[in-house]
Amino acid sequence: MPQLNGGDGDDLGASDELIAFKDEGELEEKRNVLSDRDLDDVKSSLVNESETNSSSDSEQSDRRPKPSQDLESRVRQSQLYQEALRRQDGALFQPSPYGYPFFMIPDLGNLCSPYLANGALTPSVRPYLPFQWPLLDVPGRASIRDSATPTHLSNNVPVVQHPHMPHLHPLLSYSPEAFSPQRASPGFSPDAGLSRAACYPMSPSGMAQIPHPLGWLPGQPMYPLGAGGFSPAALAMNASMSSLVSGNFPPRLVPTPKSSIPHPAIVTTVKQEPGVSGQHAKPVVEPQMQKEDERKPHIKKPLNAFMLYMRDERPKVVAQCQVKESATINQILGQRWHSLSKEQQSKYYEMARKERLIHSKLYPGWSARDNYGKRKKRKRAKSETQIETPSSGSTEDFSPQPKRPCGPPDFEENLSPMSQPHQPVSQGTVGHSRTHHAQPHSMSHLTHTHLSQASPASSMDSPATPTTALASPAAPAPTHTEHIHSYSGHASPYAEQLQPLSLTTKPHRSHTSPNTQGSTQPLRTSATPGPSTPSSTSDTSLSPFQPPSSPNRATSRSTTPTLLSQPFLIPPKSAILHSALAQTQPLSLRRTNQL
DNA sequence: CTGCCTTTGAAGCCT
């Protein structure tokens, strides 16, 4: 586990981060030179944002991509609010079916960051305020059991998650140091360049000093200042409470501080024998160890760049493609990911880097190892299948070009996202990991610029254009921008052409025999460029077989053994996809197509 | 009810 750098407050260059993001070294320099001012703005806005939330509310409100849904949400909130008032006689604290009470406060999304307010939350999620309180204690198993629905059992690991706040932003809600008394995170301060830290709650030790949940009501600091001497979360909450009291905003549901509000990233570990119901679960390990295990929360891994990207883009893809199957969505997203420009990707890499950094700050002792084995071990069908495959090395036979290295794009070729004047990061957003949620605007800008430079003969005009736009929006450089354009909440010029995506992603889960599974040609194999340079994406449809996009998948995760050995028996998914899209089949025919 | 699917990336494990 990477340890913190002596708390100098600026360990963006923590060892792990350097390793993980080593390509960014020069970028950092550029950044320092080019965007010092931006960073300063970010930092200062971090401090000030909560105080200026009222004004920012109006600004941010028009950033919201889906006002109609907002309206819906408001209506629903209103209903919830009314009901809550009925039940609680106007009390602020509300019980909730989610195991912890809610607290009615205004839209913190406006307070914390656009990151919080926008895309991170799917429309259905947004009505519920994704603000997580610091953990005051560790919810025991009982609390999980007792809660009506808060626990989502995922692979025998109870995930304490608000069903409607699936993944509030990790940055927002990593519960800080809740289970590690000794961790002081001395250097953790927003001034360390972690603007998103503003969205993190204070340490529980600080919370413990709060005599009463209402102690932080207007006029009082919500949290004592932490070691860093700064509590942006407190500021934000304070401001939000002020707003609430002044009645400026419609209320939103928020967990009360008096309950143990686990962060989505934190899950109490209750190991159960697979297939055994909770109460009669037999200990898998020795009682003693199990006890400790139960007490130990499950701290989730920080999201990587792609996960962050997925989280943001999934709702859009779902909306666009009217597909809900995550496997399908993920394939599309995987394609889109590769079609993203380096600048776009770099934003997510940067976000992920900060996620990891913050995560490491919040959980200094945490290691990914902690989560090893927590999940049900997946079958090794893939790797085994690969072994069975006559030519496992054939993967490289289809690798006309060197696979794009895993990790952040080569920043040398790019302007740092932070150095770009219209990048959200430089807009003083507190939740910097959410900064891209301001994308619709900045994206529009990009779109404009890019379109002006774009080749007029965009592949978007071809019959398969919608496909490309959907699955590989950035394929040719211009396509990328158009994809972005469609994201901006406005009707894409091609949006109307888009039929429900007929993605034939997998040959049905055909009782995954190795062979059939092997036929699961990754979508990106055809539509994905190797190196995800926008220009390279223009060749997408030219090469049906592409190397796996990551070294990992080149070996362990290659799902194309059979296909590779019998490339023509089972058409690549992309071929199916193209075909299907050319015919614009309705989704309902998706599977039949493969049979 | 549980696990799979599917994606990429990070990180741990293993040889």
Add this chain to the structure above:
DNA sequence: AGGCTTCAAAGGCAG
């Protein structure tokens, strides 16, 4: 050191 494995999210679907 390099290859392999696990996990992170998500929701439909199959067993």
